[in-house]
């Protein structure tokens with residue numbers, strides 16, 4: 001059993017992305033089923049139109065689909081703006097179909113048509129329009145406090161009066177379910193407008209969706225390429241996110257498929273880099289930060305959070321022990337031409353809050369609360385600066 005819990009509509013919705021192509025389960029499933037148009041379209045729906053960002057099947061780009069034995073034939077209608085993406089689209093279709101329908105041979109005939117009303121342009125198709133700002137929380141390596149910052153930042157922004165959601169996309173160590181007391185729970189799937197959509201879980205009045213509530217940990221870590229990308233896209237686009245001011249996304253450490261899918265799926269308002277003061281953490285964080293700053297990615301780095309900055313023992317309240325050195329956060333923010341959003345000391349209660357599902361910022365008298373609230377305010381300020389700049393992060397296209 002790959003997914004948590006019993007088979008149901010969530011499995012059906014995520015099936016194409018979760019079952020490895022070599023798995024006996026999927027192959028058997030395919031052998032006893034005749035390939036149906038809707039199955040093929042469901043697989044092709046994972047491919048985004050590089051111009052509008054919408055699934056190609058929604059854009060009436062796939063037409064005249066015929067299945068003859070192993071041959072899958074269809075026309076792919078494109079506009080002149082798609083010309084430079086033709087080979088990418090061809091490859092994507094072939095690899096998706098080969099992955100899900102072993103032995104299939106795709107025969108794709110590209111037809112260039114004018115940009116008519118059936119081919120909406122990028123401007124009228126902002127994905128996830130109900131979410132004002134997507135904030136990606138990133139780091140160079142694991143264990144620096146990315147998830148701790150994500151939950152306490154999200155709840156801090158909520159405490160300031162914002163509507164906030166959390167999306168945990170850390171396939172290598174989804175810890176949001178533990179940190180928000182949601183372990184073992186599974187999101188429901190409902191039918192909306194004829195389509196199945198995932199209903200996020202809820203914690204402390206916040207909608208939450210974590211890969212840890214959907215996929216078993218040992219399966220999550222081996223997810224790669226198109227399957228992983230498909231799940232991440234579903235988390236954004238096939239999930240019933242309510243109207244939100246901020247959706248905080250807890251990313252896996254480093255740079256990889258999740259980061260690439262994120263920037264190809266939605267317009268990310270900005271990234272927050274988390275690091276400890278140590279030079280090794282900073283060196284890794286610079287690499288992760290540079291991915292956002294690539295000219296064709298162009299996600300602004302809103303700032304840096306330095307975590308585990310010092311330790312103050314209870315009996316020596318005036319002492320600060322710099323266990324992990326100092327200056328890492330400042331060095332990283334300088335390198336990224338951005339600001340240091342704040343520093344968080346090492347406090348036992350922060351770890352306990354994470355382990356118990358009751359984040360520290362929720363405790364009025366917790367010594368870490370002022371640090372997290374100050375960071376939430378600084379993030380809101382940086383977002384306001386970004387809005388004032390009049391710039392919006394473009395969704396990364398498959399090919400520039």
Ligand SMILES: Nc1ncnc2c1ncn2[C@@H]1O[C@H](COP(=O)(O)OP(=O)(O)O)[C@@H](O)[C@H]1O
Pocket residue numbers: 139141142143144145146147148149173175307308344345346347348349350351352354355
């Ligand atoms: N400032 C802090 N003080 C005490 N413990 C912390 C602090 N920041 C994080 N932790 C603990 O360190 C561990 C790693 O943090 P986590 O947020 O899971 O890191 P990451 O998401 O980067 O892997 C967790 O057990 C967390 O509770």
Ligand SMILES: [Mg+2]
Pocket residue numbers: 146147148170173174175
């Ligand atoms: Mg984490």
